[in-house]
Amino acid sequence: MPKQNKVLKELSQALKDAGLPPKEGAKLTKSQTREVMSVLESVPDGRVSAMCDYPLPEVLLLVFMGVLADCNQWTELELFGNTNLRWLRKFYRYNHGVPSHDELRYIFSKIPTKQFQDVIIRFLEANIAHIKHALGLDTALCGLTHYAIDGKEENGTGRSYCASRQDKVRNQQTLHVWNVTDDICIYSEAIDSKTNEIPVAQNFLESRKSLRNILITFDALHTQKKTWKIILKKHGEAIGGLKGNQGGLLENVSLCFDEKTKKELREGGDGKGYYKTVEKAHSQIETREYYLLKAYEDKERDKEWGKITSFICVVKTINPTDPSKSPSQEIRYYISTLSDVIACAEGIRGHWACEVGHWCLDVIFREDDNTTMDINAYQNLSLLIKMTLHLIKLLKTLPKYSKYSMKSIRKVIGWDYEHTLKDLFSILDREALKESLGEVKMTANDKKKASELLKQEEEDLRHF
Numbered sequence: 001m002p003k004q005n006k007v008l009k010e011l012s013q014a015l016k017d018a019g020l021p022p023k024e025g026a027k028l029t030k031s032q033t034r035e036v037m038s039v040l041e042s043v044p045d046g047r048v049s050a051m052c053d054y055p056l057p058e059v060l061l062l063v064f065m066g067v068l069a070d071c072n073q074w075t076e077l078e079l080f081g082n083t084n085l086r087w088l089r090k091f092y093r094y095n096h097g098v099p100s101h102d103e104l105r106y107i108f109s110k111i112p113t114k115q116f117q118d119v120i121i122r123f124l125e126a127n128i129a130h131i132k133h134a135l136g137l138d139t140a141l142c143g144l145t146h147y148a149i150d151g152k153e154e155n156g157t158g159r160s161y162c163a164s165r166q167d168k169v170r171n172q173q174t175l176h177v178w179n180v181t182d183d184i185c186i187y188s189e190a191i192d193s194k195t196n197e198i199p200v201a202q203n204f205l206e207s208r209k210s211l212r213n214i215l216i217t218f219d220a221l222h223t224q225k226k227t228w229k230i231i232l233k234k235h236g237e238a239i240g241g242l243k244g245n246q247g248g249l250l251e252n253v254s255l256c257f258d259e260k261t262k263k264e265l266r267e268g269g270d271g272k273g274y275y276k277t278v279e280k281a282h283s284q285i286e287t288r289e290y291y292l293l294k295a296y297e298d299k300e301r302d303k304e305w306g307k308i309t310s311f312i313c314v315v316k317t318i319n320p321t322d323p324s325k326s327p328s329q330e331i332r333y334y335i336s337t338l339s340d341v342i343a344c345a346e347g348i349r350g351h352w353a354c355e356v357g358h359w360c361l362d363v364i365f366r367e368d369d370n371t372t373m374d375i376n377a378y379q380n381l382s383l384l385i386k387m388t389l390h391l392i393k394l395l396k397t398l399p400k401y402s403k404y405s406m407k408s409i410r411k412v413i414g415w416d417y418e419h420t421l422k423d424l425f426s427i428l429d430r431e432a433l434k435e436s437l438g439e440v441k442m443t444a445n446d447k448k449k450a451s452e453l454l455k456q457e458e459e460d461l462r463h464f
Contacts, residue, residue, distance in 0.1 A: 005183040005353070005393075007128060010137050012397035015427070035428045037091070039123045040064065046110035053096040059107050061091055062098065063381070067388045068421075069414035070407075072366040074101035080414075087417070109377035113190075116380055120387045121186050127428060128182045142343040144215040144237060146180040148354040149204075149222055151197040152361070155368040157378060172378060175200045178354040180217075183393060185357060185386045190375050202227055211236025215338070217351040220245055223335070225305055232306045232337070239312070239336040239347045249301070253333045256293055257313040265291050275341045277349070283322060288349070289315045292341040310336045312344050360389055364407045395424045 037057075045056040065088070066080040081088065081098035088094060099107065131137075151173055158171035175197045177187035189200050201222055205211070211234035218227075223240035231238045242250040265273040266289075275290040291313040301308065312334040319327045338344050361367045365385050372378040392406050400423070401409055413420045 005180075007132060007137065007182060008393055008397050010135055011131055011394070012399075012402060014135055015397055016399045033091070033425055035123070035127070036064070036425070037061075039119060043119050044112055044115045046112050047107070054099045054103065054107065055092070056107070056111070058088075058092045058094055059099060059104065060384070062088060063104065063108075064384060064388070065417065065421075067365070067385055068392070068410065068424075069417060070410040071414075072369060074105050074372070077101065077104055084417075105372060105374065105377045108380045109374045111376070111380045113376055113379050113383070117188060117383055120383055121184070124184050124387060124390055125179075125182065125186070128184065131427075132182075142340060142346075144213055144343070145182075146215045146217065146347060146350050147186070148178045148180050148351045149175070149201050149216065149218040150178075150351075150354040150358070151175050151191070151221075152358050154370070154378065154382075155362075156371045157373055159373070162373075169373065172375060173197065174379070174382070175204070176354060176357070177201075177204060178357055180350045180353045183353070184390055188379065188383060188386070190379050198222060198224060198227070202230055205230045205234065205236075208234060210234055215239065215343075215347050217347050219351075228308075229306050237337045239334055239338065239344060239351075242333040242335060249335070250333060253311045253335065254313075256296075256311055257291055257333075261293070262291055262313070262315075265293075271341070273341060275345045277345065283320065285319045285321065287317045287319070288345070289317075290341055290345040290348070291315070292339075292344060294339065295335070307337055308335050309339050310344070312336055312341075312348070314345075314348060357386075357389070360406065361385065364410070365389065391424060391428075394427050395420070398423055398427070 040057045040060040043056060043060060045052070047056075062081045063077055065084070066077040069080060071077045071080045078098060078101040085094060085098060152175075154172040154174060156171075157169075159169040161167070162169045170193060173191035173196075175187075175189045175191055176185055178184070179186045187204055189204065191197050191200050198221065201218070202224075205216070205227065211231060215237045216231050217239045218241070220241040220243035223242060223246055228238060228240065242253060244250065268274060273292045275292075277288045277290075279286045279288075293311045295308045295311055314332045314334070315329065316332070317327060317329045334344070334348060336344050336347075338347070361382075365388075367382065367385070370378065370381070372381070389406075392409055395401055395409060396404070396406060401412075404412070409420075
């Protein structure tokens with residue numbers, strides 16, 4: 001698995017030093033709940049307000065709290081609401097009680113997905129920017145913010161036969177863009193059944209005003225000439241995997257890394273073409289060797305692709321700690337616009353954060369068990385789930401939760417939501433966080449960097 005996110009790692013240590021969360025027995029304050037409540041109340045409602053028995057903020061609060069408390073299905077969310085209605089009325093009136101599971105699904109199908117996503121992402125990015133500012137933390141990879149692009153299949157949403165459509169219904173496909181630097185999924189888009197994720201990714205890249213100081217990583221499916229040129233046009237950086245879909249380029253790159261060349265790079269001594277990491281995980285030792293060569297000149301290739309600065313070869317060797325198991329090795333090839341081998345290594349390794357995110361959605365939040373066929377309802381619930389995933393990771397930075405898995409933390413929230421939500425909101429309360437983390441000492445240079453970082457984050461949010 002990829003290394004722990006730098007923001008969360010630094011936050012965990014700072015919160016430990018600052019003494020958050022507050023002492024046991026402290027109650028939720030209005031300022032602590034204000035951040036989340038303002039997000040829920042700013043989501044546009046696609047229904048006719050005069051005909052609604054269930055105001056949207058009430059529904060969103062119910063589902064948000066339910067997802068935090070380990071509810072994964074519409075029926076579970078309905079049961080959670082009815083069980084905890086008295087507590088929910090501390091926030092809203094709920095004059096008509098709790099919607100049925102069918103009504104919940106219908107209401108979510110009417111929320112404008114694009115606007116809902118914008119509201120959530122603005123909230124998460126502003127919150128993480130505030131944390132970084134309070135810590136004086138610059139987490140960029142060699143001055144670059146890292147975006148990872150990958151698709152995900154929602155395995156419970158298809159049908160072998162649908163009577164209303166008189167045909168088979170394939171599983172929904174979703175394209176995700178993860179901000180690896182801040183550990184946030186910043187973009188989700190349902191993929192039409194008549195196309196694939198390639199044009200959806202290209203539309204996302206085209207929609208950005210600029211990709212300057214942003215590193216885009218993707219697997220071999222997205223290593224397309226058009227995608228590469230869009231990134232270059234937007235002044236971004238890229239690392240793309242190579243497989244059989246780029247057979248000619250893959251063959252040319254692989255031929256550059258014969259054993260003699262690898263040996264020369266290893267023994268070069270200048271560190272510009274070779275980098276090695278060793279990690280222990282899952283009862284095995286994983287060694288990764290990164291080899292980088294400057295791309296040779298090729299006018300025909302440059303005409304088709306634009307700038308390709310370097311070729312990369314990654315040799316991964318797995319040595320099981322169990323002596324009865326044999327070692328294994330795999331080799332992967334990449335192209336990049338970067339020339340720094342360490343930056344490339346961190347980018348390639350960091351790309352797996354999106355795979356870990358998908359694993360969390362499937363295993364911790366059981367998304368594959370969600371059989372919702374309505375695309376809007378499914379996508380809107382998934383947006384709230386990804387917001388919850390990020391918040392649980394924040395909660396895990398608190399010392400009292402650090403030893404628990406995210407799945408266990410969800411259960412704890414369901415068992416004792418009064419105290420766990422108090423702990424979570426203590427991180428989201430900007431005034432309390434600023435006061436607590438203000439005790440963390442920063443140099444003048446650190447403060448200057450933090451101020452510049454916050455200004456850049458705010459500028460990015462305005463252009464989102």
